[in-house]
Amino acid sequence: MTNDDVTFLELGAGAEPFLLLHGGAGPRSMLPFAELLAASRDARVIVPTHPGFAGTPRPAELSSVAGLAELYAALLDRLDLSGVTVVGNSIGGWVAAELALLHSPRVGRVVLVNAVGLDVPGHPVTDVSGLTPARLAELSFHDPARFPPDPARPKPDLAALAAYTGMSMSDPGLRDRLAGVDLPVLVVWGGSDGITTPSYGRAYAGAIPGARFTLMPDAGHLPQLEAPDRLLAAVA
Numbered sequence: 001m002t003n004d005d006v007t008f009l010e011l012g013a014g015a016e017p018f019l020l021l022h023g024g025a026g027p028r029s030m031l032p033f034a035e036l037l038a039a040s041r042d043a044r045v046i047v048p049t050h051p052g053f054a055g056t057p058r059p060a061e062l063s064s065v066a067g068l069a070e071l072y073a074a075l076l077d078r079l080d081l082s083g084v085t086v087v088g089n090s091i092g093g094w095v096a097a098e099l100a101l102l103h104s105p106r107v108g109r110v111v112l113v114n115a116v117g118l119d120v121p122g123h124p125v126t127d128v129s130g131l132t133p134a135r136l137a138e139l140s141f142h143d144p145a146r147f148p149p150d151p152a153r154p155k156p157d158l159a160a161l162a163a164y165t166g167m168s169m170s171d172p173g174l175r176d177r178l179a180g181v182d183l184p185v186l187v188v189w190g191g192s193d194g195i196t197t198p199s200y201g202r203a204y205a206g207a208i209p210g211a212r213f214t215l216m217p218d219a220g221h222l223p224q225l226e227a228p229d230r231l232l233a234a235v236a
Helices: 027-040 065-079 091-101 133-140 158-165 174-180 198-206 228-235
Strands: 008-011 016-021 043-048 084-089 107-113 185-190 212-216
Touching: 008 027, 016 027, 016 065, 016 091, 027 043, 027 084, 027 228, 043 065, 065 091, 065 158, 084 091, 091 107, 091 158, 091 174, 107 228, 185 198, 185 228, 198 212, 212 228
Parallel strands: 016 043, 016 084, 084 107, 107 185, 185 212
Antiparallel strands: 008 043
């Protein structure tokens, strides 16, 4: 698969480029934040769909998070962007971390929002396969009543998640490799996340030289949906 085949939405035409990488909830989980970002800043916002999500095709050879990172590095080259701020949520945060490790000259800074991918003893990533929509909402949101189960809302694409992660949601070698990140990194964490705890987030920040950690109270695994204004302030 080439970067020419990547499906993405583009919002805004400003001077600040942003690449927003979604998690298992799919690209729609990033759109409200993308719209806010494009409306409030002089921004150009790119929101790709990971191949295999939202009905898009995924070639068999694209079967790892690192492969996704390489795909997006090539996309930034094709779009001729520089100084890009990469914002990734959940598995998208893992992709963003791998993208930082590629040392692309296109990437200027990285924001990891409730990312997965790190192996933290005693703090495993919750297995979301088999959870009811109501239970998934309880784990994902500080106030799940604001996000009641909706048949029209896309469910986590477990087949696509499994293709990239094997549903392990962690790479035992990632922690050591993160020592090689040489970009400014902000790690943002919803304090009520039931999928990856704040302790997991602090371990993520601790593995990256110079990374800053910001806790967002009253937000869960998807701060871009539950508290977009506060996430925007943290990114800014």
